[in-house]
Amino acid sequence: MTRTLIQGATIITMDRQGVLPSADILIANDTITEIAPQISADDAVRIDATGCIVIPGLINAHMHTWQTALRGVAANWTLPEYFKKMHAGLATVFEPADLHIATLVGALNQLNCGTTTLADWCHNNRTPAHNDAAVAGLLESGIRAAFFHGTPKPDPKPGETPFWEVPHPRAEVERLMKAHQGRELLSVHAAVLGPHYSTLEVARHDFRMARELGVIASLHQGGGPARTPGGWQVLDREGLLGEQINIVPGHALSDDELARFCELGMSFSAAAESEMSQGHGHPLTGRLRKLGRAPSLGVDLESVLSGDMLTQARVALGIQRSLDNVAHREAHGSIPPTSTITATEALSWVTVEGARMLRQLHRIGTLAPGKQADLVLVRADTLNMRPVHDPVAAVVFQASLANIDSVMVAGQWKKREGRLLGVDLEPKLLALEASGRKIVGALGLH
Numbered sequence: 001m002t003r004t005l006i007q008g009a010t011i012i013t014m015d016r017q018g019v020l021p022s023a024d025i026l027i028a029n030d031t032i033t034e035i036a037p038q039i040s041a042d043d044a045v046r047i048d049a050t051g052c053i054v055i056p057g058l059i060n061a062h063m064h065t066w067q068t069a070l071r072g073v074a075a076n077w078t079l080p081e082y083f084k085k086m087h088a089g090l091a092t093v094f095e096p097a098d099l100h101i102a103t104l105v106g107a108l109n110q111l112n113c114g115t116t117t118l119a120d121w122c123h124n125n126r127t128p129a130h131n132d133a134a135v136a137g138l139l140e141s142g143i144r145a146a147f148f149h150g151t152p153k154p155d156p157k158p159g160e161t162p163f164w165e166v167p168h169p170r171a172e173v174e175r176l177m178k179a180h181q182g183r184e185l186l187s188v189h190a191a192v193l194g195p196h197y198s199t200l201e202v203a204r205h206d207f208r209m210a211r212e213l214g215v216i217a218s219l220h221q222g223g224g225p226a227r228t229p230g231g232w233q234v235l236d237r238e239g240l241l242g243e244q245i246n247i248v249p250g251h252a253l254s255d256d257e258l259a260r261f262c263e264l265g266m267s268f269s270a271a272a273e274s275e276m277s278q279g280h281g282h283p284l285t286g287r288l289r290k291l292g293r294a295p296s297l298g299v300d301l302e303s304v305l306s307g308d309m310l311t312q313a314r315v316a317l318g319i320q321r322s323l324d325n326v327a328h329r330e331a332h333g334s335i336p337p338t339s340t341i342t343a344t345e346a347l348s349w350v351t352v353e354g355a356r357m358l359r360q361l362h363r364i365g366t367l368a369p370g371k372q373a374d375l376v377l378v379r380a381d382t383l384n385m386r387p388v389h390d391p392v393a394a395v396v397f398q399a400s401l402a403n404i405d406s407v408m409v410a411g412q413w414k415k416r417e418g419r420l421l422g423v424d425l426e427p428k429l430l431a432l433e434a435s436g437r438k439i440v441g442a443l444g445l446h
């Protein structure tokens with residue numbers, strides 16, 4: 001048995017133990033066994049974490065990791081441009097090797113940024129070889145991953161069945177589930193079209209499939225007119241909605257729909273920065289909050305923005321505070337007496353809520369005995385962090401990638417003292433650049 005003792009850190013557990021100002025964490029193999037002010041464990045490998053704040057590993061609940069080689073390409077595109085140039089354009093020239101290198105480097109970057117769990121929403125996978133390549137990238141990276149198997153969205157060629165009329169390829173989801181059954185760090189789910197992007201028949205098939213296979217059905221909702229207006233109501237009447245459904249981002253849903261979906265236990269993921277950038281609208285955060293619920297957060301697109309989840313928490317917090325402040329001023333003619341969203345709440349979106357969305361809150365998302373040892377050491381004795389009066393505020397508002405000192409997944413260090421471990425990055429970055437040049441060049445975009 002390998003035991004690790006992290007000593008002398010400020011620990012933000014996001015769990016029953018709250019925030020401990022100076023404490024130790026004992027880890028045995030992949031599991032946290034104790035968190036206390038002082039732990040003695042003579043046989044353990046000791047890690048001096050003085051000056052660090054320990055947080056649960058961050059959870060990125062929604063990212064199209066296949067776009068890593070296209071960083072910045074879509075930075076100035078709105079959603080209609082993105083559909084045309086990305087899904088009907090650049091996406092069509094991806095070979096399996098492009099999926100592999102993008103997913104591998106994208107996942108390594110997540111680890112580097114303090115993300116220990118990545119929901120990879122992979123919808124540029126026209127053959128099983130594309131899926132295998134993407135999954136291999138996730139496994140090679142060492143991140144904890146949820147592979148959401150999606151389907152491509154090209155413009156239909158003459159005589160071809162358009163993607164919105166094609167039921168989700170169940171056999172491929174089953175093949176992937178079987179191939180990766182029992183893996184500690186990988187789960188397989190379905191990234192389906194849902195009634196906004198498909199016919200009713202397809203949505204019905206896909207929701208039923210997810211329920212029968214026991215996987216999460218995650219879908220995009222919003223952006224242009226729905227393919228099946230009124231589809232949600234039909235699916236609800238048929239009993240096909242429930243906890244297995246995850247909606248991203250969902251702005252156009254009515255208050256009644258939102259209330260009903262919360263009642264059914266469906267989950268919501270926001271990609272605050274991406275949503276605002278591409279023209280979706282404002283994240284659902286405030287509307288969910290009124291219903292006693294909260295979103296998980298995702299980066300969505302590295303082709304638009306940075307993969308850093310702490311930035312996502314800060315952006316999502318900022319926009320919701322702004323909306324709430326403006327609403328208060330309009331209603332009362334004054335600035336509200338205090339802020340609606342706290343730093344702790346924002347941190348919960350990228351930890352607790354991500355775990356809840358993935359239905360793994362019993363294993364990850366907080367620091368507590370019995371849970372998986374997925375954690376991040378945030379260096380706080382630095383120019384941009386001292387003095388730390390409020391550790392949670394310091395992490396959410398002051399910390400950046402420069403402070404992500406060490407990252408552990410399932411008891412294994414993936415990053416220590418600012419460096420990723422066991423990875424020869426340069427050849428991978430060269431391969432990523434070559435892939436990006438090839439894809440962009442094929443479409444003559446640059």
Ligand SMILES: [Zn+2]
Binds near residue numbers: 064121220248
């Ligand atoms: Zn998305």
